[in-house]
Amino acid sequence: MRHLASRQSLSKASDALLSNAATLDDTGLGALGQDLSAVAGALSKAPSLRRTLSDNTTAADAKSGIVAQLFGGKVGSAAAKVLDVVARSEWSTGGDLAEALYQLGRIALFLRAERSGELDAIEDEIFRFGRIVDASPNLSAVLDDPLAQPADRAALVARLLEGKAHPLSVALLTELARDPRGRSFNSGIGELVTQAAARKDKLVAVVTSAVELNLEQRNRLTAGLVRVYGRPVAAHVVVDPQIQGGLVVRVGDEVIDGSVAGRLTALRSKLAG
Structure with a gap:
């Protein structure tokens, strides 16, 4: 995320997420992460909605109302509060807004792993899988093939990791395989590793x-x-x-x-x- 306004808005939304997450148990954190990721996925498929929500000439109350109308009752109360902050913030592009929601969803999931003491192991698993992909040109080509079915890419990653990795590692890597969002698979892995490390300011x-x-x-x-x-x-x-x-x-x-x-x-x- 290159734009200063978007980075500042992401920081504000992250603070809101952490504030709301403080009272959530592991189940609540998992639901929060899944809700935010689901909304991010919906926005990634709706360019006109992304443009509307990132149009800084539109009143914050109006954008908040749009988000509440579309997602109210479909996400939990913690996610709804975070989404309200996101809707009222300034974003340089609609892509930045959607990417921020993906990152916020991961923060919730990484926070859950941090509480259980599993975050370092998950970070290492994700990194190691990236090395496996990097060492296998055929596997890398399949995971980076834009013509391959997203579900097939995700199923391939799930088969390779079955019984060998933490469920969160599997979930994050299969999500990345399903929707790399215009990046190479290994570039996406690098972002996951960096974001996991950032939870401990590493x-x-x-x-x-x-x-x-x-x-x-x-x-x-x-x-x-x-x-x-x-x-x-x-x-x-x-x-x-x-x-x-x-x-x-x-x-x-x-x-x-x-x-x-x-x-x-x-x-x-x-x-x-």
Whole structure:
């Protein structure tokens, strides 16, 4: 979400969600997440409605009334309160509004996992599945094929994860397969991992190593990254023997290449120049 107004509105809606979620049990949080995701899905199929709700020349009360008329009685009271905040806020585009609702739905579901102490494991499962997809060109091609039936893509992901992942991981990944919303599947996975980490104010670091790291090495690596960035860090390690040694660390758009292969490439470039 690139637009400042939309980011500010998402922040306000997130605060409203967290306020309403404070009194909900696990069942209520699950229902809140599902309600918001369902409304997001409905808006994604209704471009004229998205334009109306993101038209900042339309009075906030009018937009709130439209949302209440369309979704009142179809969602729970907590979701209705969040939707009212969303309807009254300013959005740069209708796409931003729909994307915000998807993100809000995930916040509710991640909050439920956070309360149960399962969030870190779910984040790691989603990341690991992304690596599996990335390592399989055929699977990646199927999941990114716009001509494939959404239900078939979702069923494929469900079969691959059956009995191997947390139900929330399965639900989020099958939803992504069904509707990637114009992104590649792995790009969507990256967003899921980042949003899960953000629940604990963590940065996501993807660390490529030539060999598998043991627990002590992973802990030292994470501690070092925390010192560098001054924030908690969720470090996900990928093993790639082709880097020959050392580590490559990617945090957002920043890449720290301490690999043997990277240093050799830099040396060859220096000699050639």
